Amino acid sequence: MTWSDVYLLSPELSVAAAALLALVAGMANAHRGVVTALGLLGLAASLVLTGLLWAELDGNVDLCSVLGEDSGTALHGALAVDRFALFFKGLIGVSTALVLLASYAYTQRFASRGPEFTSLVLFAATGMMLLAAGRELITLYVALELSTLPLVALAAFSGGQRASEAGLKYLVLGAVASAVLLYGMTLTFGYTGSTVLESMAASVSDAALDGSRPFGVGVLVLGVVMMVAGFGFKVAAVPFHGWIPDVYEGAPTPITAFLSVASKAAGFAVVMRVFFTAFEPLEVDWALLFAGIAAASMTFGNLAAIQQANIKRMLAYSTIAHAGYLLVGVAAVAARTPDGVTIGPETVLFYLGGYAVTNLAAFFAVIAVANRTGSELIASFAGMGRRAPWLAAALTVALLSLTGIPLTVGFMAKLFVFGAAVKADLAWLVALGAVNSVVSAYYYLRVVRVMYLGEPSEGEQPSRAVPLDLSVAVTALAVVALGLWPRPLFHAAERAVERLF
Amino acid sequence: MLLTATVFLPLAGAALILLLGDRARRVRLFAAAVGIADFALALLVFRSYDRAEGGFQLVDKFDAWIPQLDIQYHLAVDGLSAPLVLLTGLLGLAAIYSSWSIGQRHREYFAWLLTLQAAVMGVFTAQDFVLFFIFWELELVPMFFLISIWGSGRKEHSAMKFLLFTFTGSAFMLVGLLAVYFSTGVFDMTQLVGMDLNNLLLPSQLVFAFFFIAFAVKLPVWPVHTWLPDAHTDAPTAVSVMLAGVLLKMGGYGLIRVNVSMFPDVAAEAATALAVLAVISILYGALVTFRQSDLKRLVANSSISHMGFVLLGVTSVGAAAGELSPVGLTGAAMQMFSHGAVTGLLFVMVGVVYDKAHTRHIPDLGGLAPKMPFAAVAFLVAGLASLGLPATSGFAAEIMVFLGTFPAHGVLTGIATVGVLMAAGYVLWTVQRSLFGPPRERWAHLGDVSAVEAVAPVLLMAAILAVGIYPALLSDVFTSGVNDLLPRFTP
Numbered sequence: 001m002t003w004s005d006v007y008l009l010s011p012e013l014s015v016a017a018a019a020l021l022a023l024v025a026g027m028a029n030a031h032r033g034v035v036t037a038l039g040l041l042g043l044a045a046s047l048v049l050t051g052l053l054w055a056e057l058d059g060n061v062d063l064c065s066v067l068g069e070d071s072g073t074a075l076h077g078a079l080a081v082d083r084f085a086l087f088f089k090g091l092i093g094v095s096t097a098l099v100l101l102a103s104y105a106y107t108q109r110f111a112s113r114g115p116e117f118t119s120l121v122l123f124a125a126t127g128m129m130l131l132a133a134g135r136e137l138i139t140l141y142v143a144l145e146l147s148t149l150p151l152v153a154l155a156a157f158s159g160g161q162r163a164s165e166a167g168l169k170y171l172v173l174g175a176v177a178s179a180v181l182l183y184g185m186t187l188t189f190g191y192t193g194s195t196v197l198e199s200m201a202a203s204v205s206d207a208a209l210d211g212s213r214p215f216g217v218g219v220l221v222l223g224v225v226m227m228v229a230g231f232g233f234k235v236a237a238v239p240f241h242g243w244i245p246d247v248y249e250g251a252p253t254p255i256t257a258f259l260s261v262a263s264k265a266a267g268f269a270v271v272m273r274v275f276f277t278a279f280e281p282l283e284v285d286w287a288l289l290f291a292g293i294a295a296a297s298m299t300f301g302n303l304a305a306i307q308q309a310n311i312k313r314m315l316a317y318s319t320i321a322h323a324g325y326l327l328v329g330v331a332a333v334a335a336r337t338p339d340g341v342t343i344g345p346e347t348v349l350f351y352l353g354g355y356a357v358t359n360l361a362a363f364f365a366v367i368a369v370a371n372r373t374g375s376e377l378i379a380s381f382a383g384m385g386r387r388a389p390w391l392a393a394a395l396t397v398a399l400l401s402l403t404g405i406p407l408t409v410g411f412m413a414k415l416f417v418f419g420a421a422v423k424a425d426l427a428w429l430v431a432l433g434a435v436n437s438v439v440s441a442y443y444y445l446r447v448v449r450v451m452y453l454g455e456p457s458e459g460e461q462p463s464r465a466v467p468l469d470l471s472v473a474v475t476a477l478a479v480v481a482l483g484l485w486p487r488p489l490f491h492a493a494e495r496a497v498e499r500l501f
Numbered sequence: 502m503l504l505t506a507t508v509f510l511p512l513a514g515a516a517l518i519l520l521l522g523d524r525a526r527r528v529r530l531f532a533a534a535v536g537i538a539d540f541a542l543a544l545l546v547f548r549s550y551d552r553a554e555g556g557f558q559l560v561d562k563f564d565a566w567i568p569q570l571d572i573q574y575h576l577a578v579d580g581l582s583a584p585l586v587l588l589t590g591l592l593g594l595a596a597i598y599s600s601w602s603i604g605q606r607h608r609e610y611f612a613w614l615l616t617l618q619a620a621v622m623g624v625f626t627a628q629d630f631v632l633f634f635i636f637w638e639l640e641l642v643p644m645f646f647l648i649s650i651w652g653s654g655r656k657e658h659s660a661m662k663f664l665l666f667t668f669t670g671s672a673f674m675l676v677g678l679l680a681v682y683f684s685t686g687v688f689d690m691t692q693l694v695g696m697d698l699n700n701l702l703l704p705s706q707l708v709f710a711f712f713f714i715a716f717a718v719k720l721p722v723w724p725v726h727t728w729l730p731d732a733h734t735d736a737p738t739a740v741s742v743m744l745a746g747v748l749l750k751m752g753g754y755g756l757i758r759v760n761v762s763m764f765p766d767v768a769a770e771a772a773t774a775l776a777v778l779a780v781i782s783i784l785y786g787a788l789v790t791f792r793q794s795d796l797k798r799l800v801a802n803s804s805i806s807h808m809g810f811v812l813l814g815v816t817s818v819g820a821a822a823g824e825l826s827p828v829g830l831t832g833a834a835m836q837m838f839s840h841g842a843v844t845g846l847l848f849v850m851v852g853v854v855y856d857k858a859h860t861r862h863i864p865d866l867g868g869l870a871p872k873m874p875f876a877a878v879a880f881l882v883a884g885l886a887s888l889g890l891p892a893t894s895g896f897a898a899e900i901m902v903f904l905g906t907f908p909a910h911g912v913l914t915g916i917a918t919v920g921v922l923m924a925a926g927y928v929l930w931t932v933q934r935s936l937f938g939p940p941r942e943r944w945a946h947l948g949d950v951s952a953v954e955a956v957a958p959v960l961l962m963a964a965i966l967a968v969g970i971y972p973a974l975l976s977d978v979f980t981s982g983v984n985d986l987l988p989r990f991t992p
Contacts, residue, residue, distance in 0.1 A: 418676075441665065
């Protein structure tokens with residue numbers, strides 16, 4: 001590891017440093033405000049450095065001449081430093097900062113364990129950032145574990161039966177998924193003789209179909225399918241979704257938000273990088289595979305969400321559905337146009353960005369409401385429109401965005417992703433997605449209806465938590481702002497994918 | 502900038518209303534001021550439109566919105582949309598004046614009502630497909646809240662039903678417009694008219710069907726009409742006025758703007774099938790109307806029948822090349838305007854009667870006319886226009902529909918005329934049962950409408966009679982819009 005590597009990895013390193021400092025501050029009995037401030041500082045530094053590296057790739061800044069024209073690698077080629085990775089580092093950094101801000105009041109209930117909470121969140125974020133940058137299988141695997149294990153501890157953090165169940169379920173199912181992934185990686189390594197994605201791609205295109213290797217190309221396909229399963233767990237797509245509802249319900253709500261946004265984004269980053277770098281040359285109809293998973297995820301997620309009475313469970317199933325919409329975009333990327341042009345990777349990135357602010361807004365508003373009513377049942381949201389009009393408005397905006405109603409970023413995101421899919425000749429999938437949006441309108445708007453029509457319940461605690469209110473406001477405003485003016489985010493997404501695809 | 506101002510003034514008004522205090526009187530007066538100002542702007546749009554020149558005018562364009570997909574902010578009016586902008590301004594004002602008796606949550610109510618008006622204005626003026634779709638969907642949100650909060654009866658059920666029906670239609674439209682975009686690379690509706698859309702990613706018949714489903718739900722056409730009686734019956738008066746008056750017109754407008762203009766060949770092929778649907782809607786709607794005992798439900802069901810004439814007029818494009826004239830399409834557009842004013846007025850009057858008598862059950866009414874002569878006159882004018890009496894707008898519109906459609910579908914047009922006879926039946930029967938008859942003891946305390954309540958009926962009656970006596974006021978403008986389309990049907 002050279003000094004230039006330190007610079008290239010500085011976004012991850014600053015988050016990891018903040019995580020360690022948070023632990024130290026906890027041992028020194030620092031006030032939890034100090035701990036959170038440390039975390040936010042580390043994330044801010046990470047975001048600034050991410051911006052700096054982006055500028056470096058553009059050629060606007062030149063602090064050390066290790067970066068090539070548009071991309072570079074660090075740690076002997078294990079990690080990529082390209083705009084694709086930087087886009088996700090920015091997205092994960094911002095989401096993590098908002099989650100920390102929103103959980104400031106929440107950590108109060110953990111008393112002395114607050115610093116550990118902050119530290120674990122930061123460690124998980126480090127893992128996710130590495131996951132987005134990994135271009136080598138072993139690195140990817142380590143990064144995946146680094147991002148998952150802190151989340152297991154966090155899922156069980158609040159103690160009690162439900163939380164323990166959540167933690168255990170996540171641990172066991174996560175371990176199974178990891179094992180499957182690892183086995184898949186082994187098979188692909190055995191076939192291609194390399195763990196670096198680019199070399200794997202070269203090997204696949206050289207000799208994919210010549211039949212000279214032991215067990216033939218079937219082994220490679222089996223390995224890839226097992227990797228799909230492993231990553232499918234991470235992005236919560238059907239049929240690898242079994243852990244979602246219980247973990248989402250049992251985990252502390254800020255962690256649920258974190259899982260549904262940052263963890264999912266990292267999962268999509270790795271799916272896109274691995275499949276479209278290493279296995280693109282393989283002549284298998286990836287589009288059909290992804291389209292199938294997308295169709296199943298959308299349909300199952302939405303149908304299951306209808307029956308939920310607990311809002312966290314409802315949002316849990318809704319994230320499965322949204323993984324489906326995202327996979328529509330991935331399927332479009334895999335399908336390409338008839339004349340071989342790759343389409344739509346930027347729409348997936350845009351969707352992830354839009355979905356991040358939307359889902360964070362929804363979960364933060366749920367935290368704020370639950371602080372008042374002490375309940376996460378949808379029925380307890382009754383009368384929020386009058387009791388807390390701004391909060392109800394923010395949650396309404398988030399739910400409309402999840403439905404895909406115009407003037408919110410959710411609409412723009414769906415428009416772009418579905419557009420890419422139509423262009424890729426997947427009109428049937430778009431039709432299914434559109435019908436799914438209608439189904440989702442039913443359960444999202446049911447919450448809105450309860451908030452504005454129901455009678456307020458008794459025994460409500462007035463609750464003011466400035467950091468939480470701030471994060472609700474920021475995310476809800478971002479939902480509308482990006483819905484009206486999607487251009488900057490879309491442009492960033494376009495730049496992020498221009499070299500990779 | 503005129504169109505931008507017309508579309509966004511109500512939206513700005515809605516935002517400002519939320520900043521006003523919760524004093525009902527101040528909120529109402531402010532909303533009325535916004536409504537009057539927007540009506541004035543809509544009149545200005547109508548006046549500024551040069552009917553001799555035709556084409557798209559008053560263009561507002563900003564092309565740096567989402568340049569990656571060539572999505573623009575693009576507003577313009579042509580002969581088809583200019584009168585509908587006027588209608589929206591007129592009915593928006595009428596809706597505000599028929600909301601005086603709203604009893605709760607005034608600020609929210611008027612804010613949503615003005616947002617609704619802005620969204621509909623946007624639908625009629627947007628010339629970019631994505632912008633059109635955005636306004637189309639945006640209208641759902643205020644409607645959902647207006648029906649489910651301020652409605653009556655099974656209001657939540659009706660609001661959700663309305664929303665799900667329309668949203669399903671929009672889902673089809675979204676697929677359709679994406680298919681059009683990715684085949685042509687154009688979202689600009691003014692350019693799409695005039696392009697050959699016969700070779701798309703999907704078969705053009707299928708794309709046509711997707712758009713038709715979206716617009717048919719809105720119009721509504723049998724068999725996707727079932728949301729309409731529920732939504733109307735449970736909505737507050739002003740929302741029924743907006744729903745019947747302008748929201749249904751979005752369906753007819755879309756049919757002409759998209760299905761007919763962009764897919765002329767498919768439209769001509771499908772004309773007979775659509776005419777059959779139109780005739781079923783006309784007759785079925787009329788038959789169901791006969792069976793109603795709730796005054797509001799009765800008016801709602803009559804809408805299905807009357808909007809069937811719009812679809813019938815549209816199917817005139819099925820005529821052989823030499824026989825096609827602008828009369829049928831112009832008639833369809835006229836019927837949209839006429840039905841907007843007439844049914845708007847009917848709903849206003851039903852609201853007035855209900856506010857005073859506290860019942861809409863027709864057998865319980867009767868003998869009201871001596872107590873409220875003005876209301877009775879307004880009701881009667883609306884009723885007579887509804888059955889198409891000469892000198893009212895209904896006559897001008899329906900005669901043009903029949904004249905225009907006859908060359909294309911002689912027999913079906915003949916059957917459809919039965920709908921007019923049936924309209925005469927249910928309108929006169931209803932007016933007789935609910936307004937006339939011997940004076941009743943229980944209505945002794947009722948008075949006539951107040952000055953505020955009279956604003957909306959006077960405006961709407963003026964529109965109905967003006968168009969009825971001098972149809973060229975409107976038909977010239979509509980014809981100038983339709984004339985731009987006709988060359989596409991004569992290869």
